[in-house]
Amino acid sequence: MQEQLNLLIHQCINGERNSQSALYKLLAPKMFVVCLRYCRTREEAEETLQEAFMKVFNNLHQFKFAGSFEGWVRKIMVNCALQKYRSKSQLHAVLPIDTLETEHLVTENISSMLHTKELIQLVQQLPPAYRIVFNLYVFEGMKHREIAEELGISEGTSKSNLSDARSILQKAVINSLQIANQNVKEP
Amino acid sequence: MSENLHKIDKLFRDPIEEYEEMPSADVWDNLDKNLDKSNVININRKYSRLKKISAAMLILLIGTLIFELSTVNFLKDNTTVSKSGPEKTATNSSNNLSPANSNKSETSNSLPGKDIKKTNGNYNSKKTEVNKKDTDNADLSTAKQEQNYSFKKTKPVIANKNDVADQNTKQQKNGKSQIKKSTGHKILINTINGEISELTPEASNENSSEGAVYAEQEPMLKPLEKISPEKITAYLPDKKAVQFLINKPVIFLNTTSINSIAKNKNVVQHKFPGFSVTLFLAPQFSFNRIENENHHDRPQPTQPPGEPRIDRDAIKKNEQHQTSSSFGVLLDLPLSQRWGLQSGVILLNKNTSINPKTIYANLDNDGNVRYRFDCSSGYTYISSKTVAAPVVGDSANAAESSNKLQYLGIPLAVTYRFPLGRFSIVPTVGASANFLIKQKLETELLVGASKETQTITDIQGLKSSYFTAVTGISFEYALSKRIGFALMPSGNFALSSITRDAAVKSYINSFSLAGAVKIKF
Numbered sequence: 070m071q072e073q074l075n076l077l078i079h080q081c082i083n084g085e086r087n088s089q090s091a092l093y094k095l096l097a098p099k100m101f102v103v104c105l106r107y108c109r110t111r112e113e114a115e116e117t118l119q120e121a122f123m124k125v126f127n128n129l130h131q132f133k134f135a136g137s138f139e140g141w142v143r144k145i146m147v148n149c150a151l152q153k154y155r156s157k158s159q160l161h162a163v164l165p166i167d168t169l170e171t172e173h174l175v176t177e178n179i180s181s182m183l184h185t186k187e188l189i190q191l192v193q194q195l196p197p198a199y200r201i202v203f204n205l206y207v208f209e210g211m212k213h214r215e216i217a218e219e220l221g222i223s224e225g226t227s228k229s230n231l232s233d234a235r236s237i238l239q240k241a242v243i244n245s246l247q248i249a250n251q252n253v254k255e256p
Numbered sequence: 257m258s259e260n261l262h263k264i265d266k267l268f269r270d271p272i273e274e275y276e277e278m279p280s281a282d283v284w285d286n287l288d289k290n291l292d293k294s295n296v297i298n299i300n301r302k303y304s305r306l307k308k309i310s311a312a313m314l315i316l317l318i319g320t321l322i323f324e325l326s327t328v329n330f331l332k333d334n335t336t337v338s339k340s341g342p343e344k345t346a347t348n349s350s351n352n353l354s355p356a357n358s359n360k361s362e363t364s365n366s367l368p369g370k371d372i373k374k375t376n377g378n379y380n381s382k383k384t385e386v387n388k389k390d391t392d393n394a395d396l397s398t399a400k401q402e403q404n405y406s407f408k409k410t411k412p413v414i415a416n417k418n419d420v421a422d423q424n425t426k427q428q429k430n431g432k433s434q435i436k437k438s439t440g441h442k443i444l445i446n447t448i449n450g451e452i453s454e455l456t457p458e459a460s461n462e463n464s465s466e467g468a469v470y471a472e473q474e475p476m477l478k479p480l481e482k483i484s485p486e487k488i489t490a491y492l493p494d495k496k497a498v499q500f501l502i503n504k505p506v507i508f509l510n511t512t513s514i515n516s517i518a519k520n521k522n523v524v525q526h527k528f529p530g531f532s533v534t535l536f537l538a539p540q541f542s543f544n545r546i547e548n549e550n551h552h553d554r555p556q557p558t559q560p561p562g563e564p565r566i567d568r569d570a571i572k573k574n575e576q577h578q579t580s581s582s583f584g585v586l587l588d589l590p591l592s593q594r595w596g597l598q599s600g601v602i603l604l605n606k607n608t609s610i611n612p613k614t615i616y617a618n619l620d621n622d623g624n625v626r627y628r629f630d631c632s633s634g635y636t637y638i639s640s641k642t643v644a645a646p647v648v649g650d651s652a653n654a655a656e657s658s659n660k661l662q663y664l665g666i667p668l669a670v671t672y673r674f675p676l677g678r679f680s681i682v683p684t685v686g687a688s689a690n691f692l693i694k695q696k697l698e699t700e701l702l703v704g705a706s707k708e709t710q711t712i713t714d715i716q717g718l719k720s721s722y723f724t725a726v727t728g729i730s731f732e733y734a735l736s737k738r739i740g741f742a743l744m745p746s747g748n749f750a751l752s753s754i755t756r757d758a759a760v761k762s763y764i765n766s767f768s769l770a771g772a773v774k775i776k777f
Contacts, residue, residue, distance in 0.1 A: 083611050086291070097278060097284075098276035101279045123294075185274075208272070235264045239264050
């Protein structure tokens with residue numbers, strides 16, 4: 070399997086369009102979800118995906134065949150998303166966050182009641198700064214120090230943004246659950 | 257609270273990381289278009305080096321042309337002077353001219369006969385003073401030049417051999433250097449420096465049967481100041497030479513054609529073309545014709561089970577021609593005004609890139625088991641230096657490979673020239689023998705985790721020579737008599753394949769567009 074992938078990569082380096090198409094079809098579904106997490110809308114995510122894949126094909130010769138190819142492509146996706154974020158002048162949204170205690174979340178119930186697509190939409194609705202920090206911390210596994218360095222902010226800001234993001238998401242999830250419960254109860 | 261928040265992380269991370277969603281088809285369509293654009297950019301960058309070399313060659317060519325034109329203009333000025341007809345020499349003291357006689361020297365070139373004014377035959381051989389008329393033109397004349405003659409425009413003169421002979425006889429009897437003898441000299445000198453006397457039609461007709469040749473109106477003469485005395489210095493021949501020359505028919509130059517030449521100074525006349533050498537450089541666009549090799553009389557190579565058959569389709573699909581180049585020297589030998597032969601020496605480069613592919617181990621010619629690599633140029637066996645020898649049927653990956661061949665071509669062609677003023681169109685048809693001088697196959701063998709670069713300089717099944725038919729058309733522009741440049745689109749079509757006993761037969765065909773500098777001798 071790995072050898073086949075390596076062969077495919079070599080063919081893509083050579084510029085074979087069929088191989089490039091095959092590689093795109095292989096990785097696009099996962100990478101599109103990565104882009105959806107970082108972008109506000111689907112259109113923006115598709116644009117980011119397209120730019121990122123151009124970079125993948127143009128720089129494929131730099132891949133050393135050491136480590137996961139998917140991880141290498143994913144890194145490019147994230148970098149493209151971050152580049153897009155930096156290029157836009159973002160206003161740091163200040164949203165009022167309720168200080169009320171929230172209900173204890175039972176993830177098992179939530180996952181059955183909320184589709185993954187809805188979860189992605191909740192992430193997309195976060196303010197840009199919170200969304201980026203949340204993605205980098207939760208999905209990319211970066212530390213606050215690394216996030217701060219990447220985004221040019223302080224560690225405190227990174228932590229604060231993450232906390233706020235979590236709070237917003239939590240509230241959003243609860244609201245969604247309430248709506249979902251109401252829909253279930255009503256005939 | 258914090259526990260809840262951490263659960264939020266898990267709540268989102270677990271389902272989202274496993275989730276997949278295909279984007280719209282537009283994304284790939286846009287990618288496709290952008291990839292084409294980037295290919296064009298890469299190709300442009302690839303040939304930037306070639307463009308730089310072409311620009312340098314063009315600058316060199318222009319410099320050579322400017323230099324050549326400047327020397328040609330200088331030469332034309334000088335040759336025009338010599339072609340425009342007789343020049344008046346610097347008047348000077350000279351032999352056989354006395355001041356008194358020079359005043360009457362309107363007839364100094366005349367000979368006995370009708371419509372001829374008699375001349376005074378008594379001339380001194382001493383230095384004489386220059387007459388007044390001549391002093392006007394005497395800037396170049398010097399007293400030092402004793403042997404210059406002065407001439408003026410003369411009235412019609414008939415050159416009659418018999419009369420001259422009679423006169424000569426008289427001269428000899430007298431034993432003096434008489435005017436008639438010197439008349440003979442004057443005729444001679446006239447022919448040397450090109451001065452021509454006018455003849456009347458009657459005199460011409462009467463003497464036409466006697467071998468006289470007639471001159472026409474003498475052309476406009478250039479001012480004496482421009483003439484170097486050295487060019488028009490005439491030396492008295494000795495007696496025997498004079499006798500010999502007088503007895504020879506006198507030939508006067510026909511000035512009509514000379515005048516026309518003098519007028520049309522800028523025409524580069526297309527005479528019978530001489531031998532020429534052409535230096536050229538051309539990018540080549542190759543396209544191979546590949547056929548399956550029929551091993552009717554020979555046992556086919558053992559094919560391991562599961563190995564796909566190596567045939568022309570597989571090879572054709574895997575290979576792409578890279579733009580190659582050729583350069584060389586051509587020699588043109590004219591057989592007639594239009595027809596000619598062309599030969600020379602050409603260096604041909606042929607580059608092919610081969611896609612990554614899977615290769616399989618098989619028995620080689622020595623009975624060892626090695627990986628066999630087939631391509632359009634032949635085949636070769638390669639083995640890993642780090643990994644243990646394979647068994648028949650084992651496979652390995654060959655990364656992107658390149659195949660480079662270099663041939664020395666010796667063409668022989670027939671040319672036909674269509675001259676159009678400075679331009680010429682020269683179609684060419686012939687054949688060429690091409691000899692292999694360099695072969696190289698480079699690949700990267702991927703066996704397991706190991707990666708080895710392999711360079712092969714001995715490809716099996718590749719012939720040492722092959723033949724092509726050559727056809728082309730040369731568009732030439734003559735900048736001067738010696739140098740010109742040409743644009744030569746041409747085609748080479750294989751008459752024989754470059755491989756033998758290989759998986760496939762390859763025939764190399766190519767088109768080229770050469771830029772050339774032509775030097776005529």
